[in-house]
Amino acid sequence: MVLLKFRTIFLGSFDTPVHGSVVSGNIPVTGWALDDIGIVSVKIKRDPVAGDPGGVIGPDGLVYIGEAVFIRGARPDVEAVYPGYPNADRAGWGYMMLTNFLPGQGNGVIRLHAIVEDTSGQIVDLGVRVITCENAYRVKPFGTIDTPRHGGLISGDAFVNFGWALTPSPKKIPRYGSTINVIIDGKNVGHPTFDQYREDIATLFPGYINSDGAVGYFIFDTTQYENGVLRSLGAQRITKVMLMGLAPVFLRYTTGL
Numbered sequence: 001m002v003l004l005k006f007r008t009i010f011l012g013s014f015d016t017p018v019h020g021s022v023v024s025g026n027i028p029v030t031g032w033a034l035d036d037i038g039i040v041s042v043k044i045k046r047d048p049v050a051g052d053p054g055g056v057i058g059p060d061g062l063v064y065i066g067e068a069v070f071i072r073g074a075r076p077d078v079e080a081v082y083p084g085y086p087n088a089d090r091a092g093w094g095y096m097m098l099t100n101f102l103p104g105q106g107n108g109v110i111r112l113h114a115i116v117e118d119t120s121g122q123i124v125d126l127g128v129r130v131i132t133c134e135n136a137y138r139v140k141p142f143g144t145i146d147t148p149r150h151g152g153l154i155s156g157d158a159f160v161n162f163g164w165a166l167t168p169s170p171k172k173i174p175r176y177g178s179t180i181n182v183i184i185d186g187k188n189v190g191h192p193t194f195d196q197y198r199e200d201i202a203t204l205f206p207g208y209i210n211s212d213g214a215v216g217y218f219i220f221d222t223t224q225y226e227n228g229v230l231r232s233l234g235a236q237r238i239t240k241v242m243l244m245g246l247a248p249v250f251l252r253y254t255t256g257l
């Protein structure tokens with residue numbers, strides 16, 4: 001664990017992905033952070049690469065990827081060591097990164113940063129993790145859950161769970177969604193309605209058999225669940241003997257509020 005301490009009294013660590021690792025599909029970007037007065041955000045960014053349009057590079061010289069979510073109770077080890085810090089029980093942060101969205105459709109070397117900002121606007125970079133993305137030869141399906149948002153709050157009796165999935169040719173995903181299972185809290189609750197068109201996916205990932213129908217949705221009654229944390233995992237079964245995940249997409253949300 002790399003421990004960093006700064007004049008503005010940030011503490012934190014950038015834990016995964018492991019420096020130098022080779023990755024594909026969805027990967028968890030995780031770590032922890034605490035500050036003397038409190039943290040506003042942890043933003044996952046990357047160094048620019050050749051071919052990046054100028055517009056995507058921010059004033060700090062980095063390209064924004066996404067916002068990490070703080071998860072209460074995820075890092076009791078940190079809380080035990082630093083109990084006096086604001087939000088010590090929610091020091092752990094995470095972002096599920098779909099590497100296929102990275103340059104070259106997720107092929108090449110990427111230098112990741114985790115940028116922490118405190119409530120006074122002080123900013124610190126928790127460090128760089130260099131990873132090699134290799135999606136070109138990947139045979140597993142890939143995709144993500146778009147709603148609910150990671151760490152979001154949901155309620156109501158007809159929540160629409162959206163996601164999308166593609167798989168490398170020559171394989172295809174059956175159009176009726178029969179091989180995609182929606183799993184909530186470890187229980188298989190059914191198949192989504194699949195084969196829906198979405199322009200951004202069709203444009204970004206052309207040439208797959210399901211490119212023009214990669215989106216699926218599943219409507220469920222959140223009031224059937226106790227208030228609290230739900231973990232959801234969309235999985236696709238490719239053959240009878242292989243359960244190939246869309247890589248776990250863990251959601252933490254509260255129902256019925």
Ligand SMILES: [Ca+2]
Nearest residue numbers: 008035036118
């Ligand atoms: Ca501070």
